[in-house]
Amino acid sequence: MNSKNTNQKSYVPYHSPYDPCPPIGKKFYSTPPNLYMGFQPYNLPQYSPKEALMKGTLWPAFYDYYENPYEKRR
Amino acid sequence: MWVYEKKLQYPVKVTSCNPTLAKYLIEQYGGSDGELAAALRYLNQRYTIPDKVIGLLTDIGTEEFAHLEMIATMIYKLTKDATPEQLKEAGIADHYVNHDSALFYHNAAGVPFTASYIAAKGDPIADLYEDIAAEEKARATYQWIINMSDDPDLNDSLRFLREREIIHSQRFREAVEILKEERDRKIFF
Numbered sequence: 001m002n003s004k005n006t007n008q009k010s011y012v013p014y015h016s017p018y019d020p021c022p023p024i025g026k027k028f029y030s031t032p033p034n035l036y037m038g039f040q041p042y043n044l045p046q047y048s049p050k051e052a053l054m055k056g057t058l059w060p061a062f063y064d065y066y067e068n069p070y071e072k073r074r
Numbered sequence: 075m076w077v078y079e080k081k082l083q084y085p086v087k088v089t090s091c092n093p094t095l096a097k098y099l100i101e102q103y104g105g106s107d108g109e110l111a112a113a114l115r116y117l118n119q120r121y122t123i124p125d126k127v128i129g130l131l132t133d134i135g136t137e138e139f140a141h142l143e144m145i146a147t148m149i150y151k152l153t154k155d156a157t158p159e160q161l162k163e164a165g166i167a168d169h170y171v172n173h174d175s176a177l178f179y180h181n182a183a184g185v186p187f188t189a190s191y192i193a194a195k196g197d198p199i200a201d202l203y204e205d206i207a208a209e210e211k212a213r214a215t216y217q218w219i220i221n222m223s224d225d226p227d228l229n230d231s232l233r234f235l236r237e238r239e240i241i242h243s244q245r246f247r248e249a250v251e252i253l254k255e256e257r258d259r260k261i262f263f
Contacts, residue, residue: 030217034244039251056084056237062244066236068221 005036007064028069033062076136083140084234087227088151093164095228096152097182098219102235103145104179106191107211113138115192115208119201122194127202127249134242141235146177148228202250209243 009031015023044059052058102108116135120128153161153175161170168184179187195201216236220229 030213032213032240032243034240034247037244037247039248040244054084054234056234057241062237062241064237064240066217066220066233070221 005031005033007032008069010069024070026069030064030066032064037061082144082147083137084144084231086144086147086151086231088148089225089227091152091156091160092225093153093156093161093166095219095223095225096149097164097166097169098222099145099149099152100177100180101182102212102215102219103142103149103177104187105181105215107208107215108181108187109138109142109145109212110179110187111191112208112212113142114189115194116205118192119194119205122196123198123201124253126252127198130245130249131205134245137238137242141238144231144235148231149177150175152228198253199250202246202253206243206246206250209239209246213239213243 007030008028010026010028012025013023013027040059044061046052046058047055047060049058055063057063104110113135116131116138120131120135123131153166156164156175158167158170161167161175169178172178181187193201193204195204213236216232216239220232220236223229223232
């Protein structure tokens with residue numbers, strides 16, 4: 001992503017002393033690049049055709065790799 | 075009319091025999107925000123939307139069928155040689171007694187597909203906003219499935235599908251902008 005926007009956000013839900021499960025800590029949600037782009041500008045840099053077919057987009061500006069955010073905390 | 079290419083849009087590889095993952099994936103097959111619902115929603119709405127964005131709905135609706143085919147392949151591979159005993163352990167014994175290992179359009183909880191999952195209001199903005207919401211919901215569903223899955227090859231294909239949802243959402247958002255803008259309006263003095 002080429003802008004200042006991050007593609008993942010998090011918040012800490014309130015945990016009551018009476019909640020039975022241990023607190024999950026952070027909850028994560030995705031905010032992918034399409035939320036910020038508006039109309040796609042002309043002449044954005046492109047992947048090679050072969051790479052684009054594998055990535056699912058022709059433009060690096062739209063590429064958003066997703067990993068389970070709850071896994072890396074362990 | 076359609077032209078069929080006898081290959082998948084993106085390769086589908088599955089590392090391990092894991093019918094439990096098939097149980098989750100069926101959500102994207104016959105669920106409310108699944109690929110079938112998406113394809114039917116867009117291909118139906120395109121008759122009553124301004125000319126400028128008909129082609130977009132045709133293109134995306136068609137691609138959703140290509141995604142449906144990928145999901146079908148994943149489910150097929152994950153359950154292909156599984157014994158009834160394994161299917162039972164995976165929690166899909168109820169699917170087995172009705173369908174053996176045949177695929178069927180229902181969601182992860184076994185609720186059969188229904189046309190009430192999709193809408194066509196006839197209002198271009200309402201319909202496109204529904205489409206944007208559908209893409210974001212499908213993106214989220216892929217995230218939840220990736221979070222549940224430990225199959226690296228399967229996750230690779232799921233990441234591709236998630237990326238396509240992002241692009242589709244982008245294009246629907248642009249379609250809304252096209253229908254909103256007043257650039258071509260004639261101005262009288």
